[in-house]
Amino acid sequence: MMAESDAAEAIEAPAVDFNGLAADFFLIQLGNLLLTIITFGIYRFWGKARYRRFLWSRTTLDGDPLEYTGTGFELFLGAILVILLVSIPVGVLSLVLPLVIPSKEIALFLTQFILILGIYWLVGVGQYRSWRYLFSRTVWRGIRSGMTGQGVAYGNFSFGLTLAQLFSLGLATPWTTTKRWNRLVRDVRIGSLPMASDATPDALWKPFLLVWITVALPLLAFSGWFAWRFGPLFAEQGPGPGDPAELLLAIGILYVGLIVLGLVGAMLFAQYQSAYLKETFGKTWIGETMALRIDVTTWEIIRYYLGNIALVMLTAGLGMLLLPYRYWAFMARRIRIEGQYREAELEQTSLAAPVQGDGLLDAFDAGSF
Amino acid sequence: MRSMPEAFEARLFDGVSAKARHVPVTIEDGWLRAGNEAVPLSDLRQVRAGSTLTLHRTDRQDWRLIIPADHAGDFRGIAGLHAVTGRHLLWIAGSAATVALIAALLWFGGPTILRALAPRVPAEVARSVGEQYVGMFAPESRQCRSPAGRAALDRMVARLVPPQGLVEPVTVTVADDPTINAFAVPGGQVILYRGLINQARSPEEVAGVLAHEFGHVQRYHANQALIRHFGLGIFIEGLGGDIGSLASTGLFLTHTRTAEREADEEAARFLRRSGISSSGLANFFSRMGGYGLAGGGKGDEKGSAANPGREVVDLLSTHPPDRERQRFFAQSARSYASTPVLSPAEWKALQEICSS
Numbered sequence: 001m002m003a004e005s006d007a008a009e010a011i012e013a014p015a016v017d018f019n020g021l022a023a024d025f026f027l028i029q030l031g032n033l034l035l036t037i038i039t040f041g042i043y044r045f046w047g048k049a050r051y052r053r054f055l056w057s058r059t060t061l062d063g064d065p066l067e068y069t070g071t072g073f074e075l076f077l078g079a080i081l082v083i084l085l086v087s088i089p090v091g092v093l094s095l096v097l098p099l100v101i102p103s104k105e106i107a108l109f110l111t112q113f114i115l116i117l118g119i120y121w122l123v124g125v126g127q128y129r130s131w132r133y134l135f136s137r138t139v140w141r142g143i144r145s146g147m148t149g150q151g152v153a154y155g156n157f158s159f160g161l162t163l164a165q166l167f168s169l170g171l172a173t174p175w176t177t178t179k180r181w182n183r184l185v186r187d188v189r190i191g192s193l194p195m196a197s198d199a200t201p202d203a204l205w206k207p208f209l210l211v212w213i214t215v216a217l218p219l220l221a222f223s224g225w226f227a228w229r230f231g232p233l234f235a236e237q238g239p240g241p242g243d244p245a246e247l248l249l250a251i252g253i254l255y256v257g258l259i260v261l262g263l264v265g266a267m268l269f270a271q272y273q274s275a276y277l278k279e280t281f282g283k284t285w286i287g288e289t290m291a292l293r294i295d296v297t298t299w300e301i302i303r304y305y306l307g308n309i310a311l312v313m314l315t316a317g318l319g320m321l322l323l324p325y326r327y328w329a330f331m332a333r334r335i336r337i338e339g340q341y342r343e344a345e346l347e348q349t350s351l352a353a354p355v356q357g358d359g360l361l362d363a364f365d366a367g368s369f
Numbered sequence: 370m371r372s373m374p375e376a377f378e379a380r381l382f383d384g385v386s387a388k389a390r391h392v393p394v395t396i397e398d399g400w401l402r403a404g405n406e407a408v409p410l411s412d413l414r415q416v417r418a419g420s421t422l423t424l425h426r427t428d429r430q431d432w433r434l435i436i437p438a439d440h441a442g443d444f445r446g447i448a449g450l451h452a453v454t455g456r457h458l459l460w461i462a463g464s465a466a467t468v469a470l471i472a473a474l475l476w477f478g479g480p481t482i483l484r485a486l487a488p489r490v491p492a493e494v495a496r497s498v499g500e501q502y503v504g505m506f507a508p509e510s511r512q513c514r515s516p517a518g519r520a521a522l523d524r525m526v527a528r529l530v531p532p533q534g535l536v537e538p539v540t541v542t543v544a545d546d547p548t549i550n551a552f553a554v555p556g557g558q559v560i561l562y563r564g565l566i567n568q569a570r571s572p573e574e575v576a577g578v579l580a581h582e583f584g585h586v587q588r589y590h591a592n593q594a595l596i597r598h599f600g601l602g603i604f605i606e607g608l609g610g611d612i613g614s615l616a617s618t619g620l621f622l623t624h625t626r627t628a629e630r631e632a633d634e635e636a637a638r639f640l641r642r643s644g645i646s647s648s649g650l651a652n653f654f655s656r657m658g659g660y661g662l663a664g665g666g667k668g669d670e671k672g673s674a675a676n677p678g679r680e681v682v683d684l685l686s687t688h689p690p691d692r693e694r695q696r697f698f699a700q701s702a703r704s705y706a707s708t709p710v711l712s713p714a715e716w717k718a719l720q721e722i723c724s725s
Contacts, residue, residue, distance in 0.1 A: 019419060039468055053451065057418035064435060065418040091599045095494060108501060141389070142382035142433040191387060346387035348431060 010340040013290045018332035020058030022325055028054055029321035045079065046072025055328045061140055061337075069144075070137035074355070078133075086122065090115060117159075124158030125151045129354070131184055136353035143191035146351035157183055171212065174204035174276075181280045192347040193287035199280045207272040215265035222257050226250075270301040281335065289340040296334050304330050377440050379403065384431025394434070396443065403434055414450035417441070425450055479597075480627060486596050487589035492537070492556070495592055499556030506552075507544035507560050514543070518722025521715035525576050528643045528710060535587050541579065545723045549657075551578050553585035555595055563723045570656075572711040572719065573649025577640065577698070581650070584635030590628045633694060637701045646707035651698035654691045 032047030049072040056068035097111045128151035135145040161176040178199040185197035230250040274296050281294040308326060311319035376393035381403050383390070392404030401408045401424075414425045422441040424434040436444065448454075475482075526541055537557035549564040559582045561575075569575045585591060640647040711719065 039465060040472055042464070042468055057416070060421075063421075065421055065423070067416070067423075095498065095599070108504065139431070141387045141435075142384040142431040143387045144431065343388040344386065348385050 009344055010289065010342045013337040013339050013341045014062030016332060016335050016337060017060045017063075018058060018329055019060070020055060020325065020329065022322060022329075025051065025054060025325040026322055029325075033321060042076070043072075045075035048072065048075055051324060055325065055332075056138065059328075059332045062341075064141055067139040068137055069139055070133065074133075077355070090118070120162045121155050121159045124162070125155035127158065127180075128154040128184065128187075131188070133354055135188060136351070142348075143346060144349050144351075144353070145188065145190045146349050146353060147187045148189065148351065149187050154183060154187075170216070171209075174201035174208045177201075177276065178204065178280065181284075185284055189349050189351060190286055190346070191349050193345065195284060195286055197280065197284040199283040201279075203279050204272065204275050207268070207275045211265060211268045211272050214268055215261060219261055222261065226254065226257070266305065267298075267302060270305065271298045274298045274301050286337065287342075287345060289342060289345075291338050293336040293338055294331075294334050295336065300330075300334075377437065379437060379440070380435045381406075382431075382433040382435070384429060384433070389435075394436075394440075410447060413444075413447050415444050415447040416450045483593040483596055484589075487592035488536070490555070490589075490592040490595060494555075495537070495595070496556035496558075498595060499554045499558040499591070502554035503542055503558050503560060506554075507542045507546075511545045512542055513545050513563060513723035515718070515722050515724065517715075517718035518543075518720075521572075521711055521719040522722065524715065525572065525579065525710055525719075528645065529576060529580055529583060529639050531639070531642060535583060536589065537586055539583060539586055543722055551582055553582045553591050555591040557586050559583070559586065566720060566722065568656075569649075570652065571649050572709070572716045573646050574653040575649075575719065576645050576710045577636065577647060577650025577653060580636035580639040580645075580647075581632050583639055584632030585628065587635050588628070588631050590632065593628070633697060637698065641701065641705050643710075644705070644707050645710045646702050647698040648702035651695045651702060654695035654698065657691055 028051050029047070032043065032050060035043040036047055049068070049070055052068045052070065056066040059066045093114070094111050097107050097114075128147070128149065132147040132149075132151065135147055138145050158180055161172075161179055164172045165176050178201045181199055182197045185195050188195040230246075230253075277294050277296050281292045284292040286292070304326065308323060311322060311326075313319075376395045378391050379394045380389040381392045382388075390404065392406075393402075395402045396410070399410050401410055401413060408426060412427050414427060416423045416425060420438045420441065422436040422438075422444060424436065424444070424447065426432045522541060522543065526539065530539065535557065539557045539559060541559045541561060543561045543563060543566070546562045547564040547567075548562045549568055550562045551560065551565050553559050559579065561579070561582075565578060566575055569578075636650065637647055640650070
């Protein structure tokens with residue numbers, strides 16, 4: 001593949017390191033919070049750009065920091081576009097449809113149906129555009145990244161997978177998530193280097209089925225039993241509250257049952273998640289000579305989530321400001337690049353960068369940092 | 370910045386390849402020389418990340434010069450890429466002023482704008498939206514319509530509505546729901562929950578609540594809520610996230626308080642004109658004291674779920690204090706003569722409207 005003279009120039013793939021301090025991040029976020037409050041929320045786009053700049057800059061590859069070149073104004077523009085192109089049409093649609101369709105029930109059903117399908121589709125488009133934006137605003141040693149598509153094709157692709165997921169009652173999840181990952185990664189360009197992924201669901205079936213069987217089935221059984229035991233309590237029975245002792249018991253059992261199921265489910269899900277991360281990152285390539293890897297264990301993921309919960313609860317919610325830091329640090333400290341890096345092969349991308357920010361995914365509260 | 374004729378080595382990235390060129394760097398007479406390139410210092414911007422100092426060029430997007438840590442201090446005079454400059458401050462101040470201006474405009478001018486727009490919502494749109502709410506809060510299967518009860522209710526409505534009618538034709542629907550609640554939704558639709566009729570001690574109390582809801586209809590409050598939701602809500606919440614929705618809740622609260630007061634004034638007028646004592650409404654409020662009567666001009670969801678406690682104390686009550694309202698209606702009742710709104714037999718029928 002490569003001539004021997006080039007091989008001489010190959011060096012070890014750049015080491016990934018993260019050295020940001022939580023305290024520094026917290027100070028940035030505290031300032032963001034204050035400015036967000038006094039600007040009625042508008043500042044949050046600039047705040048986001050600011051903390052992303054911090055996270056990127058404290059992440060180094062071979063000792064040189066990443067740069068985040070996105071701006072708050074781009075994110076602001078992205079949000080405005082989503083309002084104009086999504087929120088307002090959706091609002092108008094839900095107003096107009098009942099006017100044209102004579103039957104109220106059918107109109108209501110159709111509106112909901114179209115909205116839900118539309119949102120599933122948009123979430124896919126939004127996910128792609130979010131990746132595209134983040135890659136296009138990430139620079140290392142003057143080299144930008146990007147994605148080759150616009151997001152519509154991926155939206156269609158992802159929509160089909162979502163339907164498969166729905167019709168299989170979630171059982172197809174390992175298959176759909178690895179497919180999505182492969183499809184997204186295929187379009188990424190790090191400078192001139194393409195990325196590729198051939199992740200398969202093979203190693204994910206077992207941990208996923210474990211979650212599905214231990215959570216979905218007991219949840220069904222529990223709700224059945226609960227409805228049978230306490231159903232009459234919640235049925236219409238004229239004015240006046242039902243027996244308060246019975247009501248308290250029902251609420252108590254409901255909470256305990258859901259918490260136990262939730263905890264067991266979360267532990268098992270962490271196992272699935274670590275398998276998923278290892279499979280997807282582990283099967284991902286940069287160019288022809290570098291591969292990604294992530295070193296992560298189930299316990300680390302459990303500790304991460306418990307840490308998040310404790311952080312938020314013990315600080316009456318203020319700790320929420322640190323969550324983007326925790327997510328980024330968790331990932332950046334575990335991702336490795338392996339193989340041979342040939343400096344001369346990594347050149348500037350020819351891709352045009354998008355003009356506005358990733359407001360779409362944000363609009364559905366799905367953006368992670 | 371002092372001149373530095375003695376060169377040190379830095380790594381230059383030309384933005385074309387990721388390959389570093391190790392170049393000697395000097396600073397002299399306002400120029401930076403890096404290898405064979407010369408850049409005026411005013412075209413340079415610096416970015417610090419931990420101990421790493423990177424120089425950018427304003428005229429070449431992807432050009433980078435990474436300075437070794439022991440020389441990072443030599444570049445203190447170079448402007449920071451992300452530094453807050455006077456122009457930024459001007460922008461920030463300008464935007465903050467604009468936001469404040471818009472907020473003030475909406476806060477103080479909002480009610481005027483809404484009052485002007487609300488009657489202009491096309492009747493078909495209002496009716497269609499209202500019917501959706503009726504379908505949600507009082508679906509066909511849960512509507513109460515025992516013939517005798519319905520007749521009594523119709524008589525009550527006919528007496529309350531002035532001869533020239535309201536601004537929209539009203540329809541009152543009774544829902545078989547134990548919640549103590551009543552509300553007006555767009556298109557002149559009023560929904561009355563069975564719970565409210567059941568707890569009333571006299572037909573005058575029900576008539577008073579209906580008069581209040583008719584007041585909402587008369588002032589187009591449901592349409593105002595509709596405009597606020599679709600027009601303003603989408604923008605404020607879309608842009609501001611959580612904080613934005615908090616701001617719009619604030620806006621909502623002050624506006625509904627005004628709306629409730631307006632509906633009360635209309636109610637007193639309707640009751641006086643039809644010779645129905647408003648002491649019923651006064652009694653109702655004195656009994657409700659502390660428990661908010663949910664509702665108002667928007668089809669809100671407060672009373673929708675079958676809540677086990679049946680009555681929910683509103684933390685952020687959207688209504689004026691009940692004691693104040695009680696006093697208002699008691700005072701109004703003393704100022705005119707009244708006759709019973711329903712006969713005892715009719716009242717009994719209305720109380721049993723849900724048992725058919």
